[in-house]
Amino acid sequence: DAGVTQSPTHLIKTRGQQVTLRCSPKSGHDTVSWYQQALGQGPQFIFQYYEEEERQRGNFPDRFSGHQFPNYSSELNVNALWLGDSALYLCASSSRDWNNEQFFGPGTRLTVL
Amino acid sequence: AQSVTQLGSHVSVSEGALVLLRCNYSSSVPPYLFWYVQYPNQGLQLLLKYTTGATLVKGINGFEAEFKKSETSFHLTKPSAHMSDAAEYFCAVSFNTGNQFYFGTGTSLTVIP
Numbered sequence: 001d002a003g004v005t006q007s008p009t010h011l012i013k014t015r016g017q018q019v020t021l022r023c024s025p026k027s028g029h030d031t032v033s034w035y036q037q038a039l040g041q042g043p044q045f046i047f048q049y050y051e052e053e054e055r056q057r058g059n060f061p062d063r064f065s066g067h068q069f070p071n072y073s074s075e076l077n078v079n080a081l082w083l084g085d086s087a088l089y090l091c092a093s094s095s096r097d098w099n100n101e102q103f104f105g106p107g108t109r110l111t112v113l
Numbered sequence: 114a115q116s117v118t119q120l121g122s123h124v125s126v127s128e129g130a131l132v133l134l135r136c137n138y139s140s141s142v143p144p145y146l147f148w149y150v151q152y153p154n155q156g157l158q159l160l161l162k163y164t165t166g167a168t169l170v171k172g173i174n175g176f177e178a179e180f181k182k183s184e185t186s187f188h189l190t191k192p193s194a195h196m197s198d199a200a201e202y203f204c205a206v207s208f209n210t211g212n213q214f215y216f217g218t219g220t221s222l223t224v225i226p
Contacts, residue, residue: 004156033213042117042203042216043157056213090156092214102214104149104157 002027004093004105012111013081021076021108025093031055032074033102034066035090043090049074050096078110086112117206119217127225132176132191134220136204139185146187147205147214148178157203163187174198199224 005024013019025032031050035043045058049068068074072093078085088109092102120135138144145164149157161172168180174197178189187204204217 035214035216040219042205042218043214045213045215048213058213092157101147101159101162103159106154106156109154 004091004103006089006091006105006108008108009106010109010111012113014113015082017081017112018077018079019081019110021078021089021091021110022073023076023091023093023105024073025091026103029093029095029103030072031094031096032068032072033092033094034074034076035092036060037088037090037107039087046076081112083112086110117204117215117217119202119204119220121220122218123221123223125223125225126194128196129193132189132194132198132222134189134202134204134222136178136187136189136217137185138187138204138206140206140208142208144206144208146178146180147207148172148176148187148189149203149205151201151203151219153200160189160202194222194224196224196226198222 004026007022033048034046037043046060047057048055052068063079065077088107090107091105094102116139118137147162148160150160151157160176161170163170163180171177176191180187202220205214207214
């Protein structure tokens with residue numbers, strides 16, 4: 001079992017650009033959550049996808065959007081990047097049949113210049 | 114509002130000494146509680162979790178934590194620190210199956226030889 005995988009590992013963008021991050025959940029999991037972890041901070045919840053729909057959303061602007069595919073993999077899109085978006089973006093997968101444990105991927109380090 | 118507070122952003126212990134990392138939460142409903150560890154440039158790894166039942170939970174690598182409802186606490190302990198325990202530790206809480214996680218700001222553990 002490969003666990004949760006994310007791509008790319010690192011990414012450098014400039015202000016105003018758009019970025020897409022990808023996540024493949026752990027085998028058997030149907031729910032994907034995305035978190036933003038700024039340097040020196042704990043992860044902050046962005047949103048969660050289940051059955052290809054956004055089910056919950058944290059306090060993030062509409063510039064942050066996502067998608068979940070039929071195979072449960074997910075994308076996080078961020079438009080109009082600004083410097084404050086620089087962070088480690090973590091994907092977590094879980095199963096609705098389980099009692100809430102989330103498994104995290106290694107993250108994508110996004111740097112906005 | 115739900116929140117998590119980790120007291121002490123940095124903790125240093127000698128190798129072989131007791132590790133105590135503090136976590137308090139605020140919630141109006143019963144919580145699910147988690148401790149995660151993060152090594153440099155890696156994602157989050159689950160150490161242990163409390164959902165229901167026994168309030169003293171044991172996790173991986175010799176760690177354990179006790180849920181104290183009256184104190185709204187879920188402190189993490191390990192009787193004897195090892196050099197490999199040096200990492201960032203995050204306490205997290207959620208309130209219903211499948212709901213988002215709220216993370217603390219993290220505690221950086223240093224183990225002194």
